[in-house]
Amino acid sequence: MPAQSGGHGRLGYSRTVPHPIFNPMRPRFILFALLLATAPALRGQSTATIRVNVLRQFEFGQVIGGVDAAIGPADSRATAVFEIIGPAGATVQLVFTLPVELIGDGGGRVGLSFGAQSAAYSLNQSSADNIPFDPRAPFALKLPANGRVVVMIGGTARPRRQLISGRYMNSLSLSASVQ
Numbered sequence: 001m002p003a004q005s006g007g008h009g010r011l012g013y014s015r016t017v018p019h020p021i022f023n024p025m026r027p028r029f030i031l032f033a034l035l036l037a038t039a040p041a042l043r044g045q046s047t048a049t050i051r052v053n054v055l056r057q058f059e060f061g062q063v064i065g066g067v068d069a070a071i072g073p074a075d076s077r078a079t080a081v082f083e084i085i086g087p088a089g090a091t092v093q094l095v096f097t098l099p100v101e102l103i104g105d106g107g108g109r110v111g112l113s114f115g116a117q118s119a120a121y122s123l124n125q126s127s128a129d130n131i132p133f134d135p136r137a138p139f140a141l142k143l144p145a146n147g148r149v150v151v152m153i154g155g156t157a158r159p160r161r162q163l164i165s166g167r168y169m170n171s172l173s174l175s176a177s178v179q
Helices: 025-047
Strands: 051-056 059-062 069-071 080-085 091-097 101-104 109-113 119-122 131-133 139-142 148-153 155-158 167-169 173-178
Touching: 051 173, 091 148, 131 139
Parallel strands: none
Antiparallel strands: 051 080, 059 167, 069 155, 080 148, 091 139, 091 173, 101 109, 101 167, 109 155, 119 131, 119 148
16 A cells, blocks of 8 residues: 655655657757758749730630531631740640530520540641540640640530520630649
């Protein structure tokens, strides 16, 4: 049986000294060290700027009721065309926001769809070197030595038989980010 002291002492008292790894200052130091270690990588990402210029908006023009109209990415009259400019050799992720319909001058609406090869990019701004891709999913490409790529996108208009005649168009957007 343990000895008792007349109320002045403590029974079973022991002082626990925290291990140095649990020092309250240590987590702050580790966090600071991690921030210092990642700072060069973060600086590298923030200085890599990219610009997207809209060269032409998506426009189908005249659409006939009940007749589907497909526009490929190489069609120079109707496709949306974007220019991407960034650091040479950078990997850029492209994400489209695609419309589901075309809107006519008279208020008519036409269904719109996109397929696996509705978009393409060109490293040399030539239809001869178009590289197709699916605009419905994020897509990554590497910028060439001049840091410039042209991206084209088409689609398929699916008008109903009772169509209001006129020109049909809509906008789509492309966001690009350096990976």
